[in-house]
Amino acid sequence: RKEVEQDPGPFNVPEGATVAFNCTYSNSASQSFFWYRQDCRKEPKLLMSVYSSGNEDGRFTAQLNRASQYISLLIRDSKLSDSATYLCVVTSLNYGGSQGNLIFGKGTKLSVKP
Amino acid sequence: DTGVSQNPRHKITKRGQNVTFRCDPISEHNRLYWYRQTLGQGPEFLTYFQNEAQLEKSRLLSDRFSAERPKGSFSTLEIQRTEQGDSAMYLCASSPMGGRRIEKLFFGSGTQLSVL
Numbered sequence: 763r764k765e766v767e768q769d770p771g772p773f774n775v776p777e778g779a780t781v782a783f784n785c786t787y788s789n790s791a792s793q794s795f796f797w798y799r800q801d802c803r804k805e806p807k808l809l810m811s812v813y814s815s816g817n818e819d820g821r822f823t824a825q826l827n828r829a830s831q832y833i834s835l836l837i838r839d840s841k842l843s844d845s846a847t848y849l850c851v852v853t854s855l856n857y858g859g860s861q862g863n864l865i866f867g868k869g870t871k872l873s874v875k876p
Numbered sequence: 877d878t879g880v881s882q883n884p885r886h887k888i889t890k891r892g893q894n895v896t897f898r899c900d901p902i903s904e905h906n907r908l909y910w911y912r913q914t915l916g917q918g919p920e921f922l923t924y925f926q927n928e929a930q931l932e933k934s935r936l937l938s939d940r941f942s943a944e945r946p947k948g949s950f951s952t953l954e955i956q957r958t959e960q961g962d963s964a965m966y967l968c969a970s971s972p973m974g975g976r977r978i979e980k981l982f983f984g985s986g987t988q989l990s991v992l
């Protein structure tokens with residue numbers, strides 16, 4: 763099983779649509795979770811952190827289910843500018859028990875059409 | 877510009893040559909990461925440093941790859957005897973380390989390597 767798995771898409775949606783992305787991770791010891799956004803030929807940038815209680819930032823809502831090892835991202839009222847690849851990211855633990863490296867999923871491509 | 881800086885932006889080399897990339901992180905960040913990304917894939921972890929100490933290295937990383945961060949500031953990634961399969965975008969990122977938790981990563985624009 764891959765460490766972080768995402769549906770690669772592409773998701774093609776009209777403007778104004780609501781779209782949801784899912785991600786599963788294999789390491790139950792992971793403690794930090796993130797969604798990153800990557801535009802074509804650009805570097806990844808943090809979209810939002812994901813907390814156990816769930817969190818919302820404007821049109822974006824992230825959820826974490828530790829029991830199922832599952833993370834989701836919901837985008838409401840999608841805009842043309844939301845077109846990008848969305849990367850699910852989890853942390854590993856190093857031998858000292860502190861957070862190690864960040865493991866990225868392959869990403870889910872979103873294309874919002876007029 | 878106080879972001880993460882990577883040089884060069886592009887590198888074209890012939891198979892078998894050695895190449896070296898440089899990364900200058902955000903000055904107060906003690907963690908520095910190297911990732912590699914190919915088209916259609918997410919960034920693949922290579923190695924990371926906390927200050928000058930290299931704490932983890934991917935098991936997938938060939939011994940042709942070596943990274944250093946001699947004074948805990950800038951880092952270099954060297955690839956020896958390059959192969960066509962090394963062609964990729966090499967991304968550097970830095971992060972403050974807040975206690976035992978990872979804070980967000982700030983990425984540089986990357987170095988695009990093409991091995992002919």
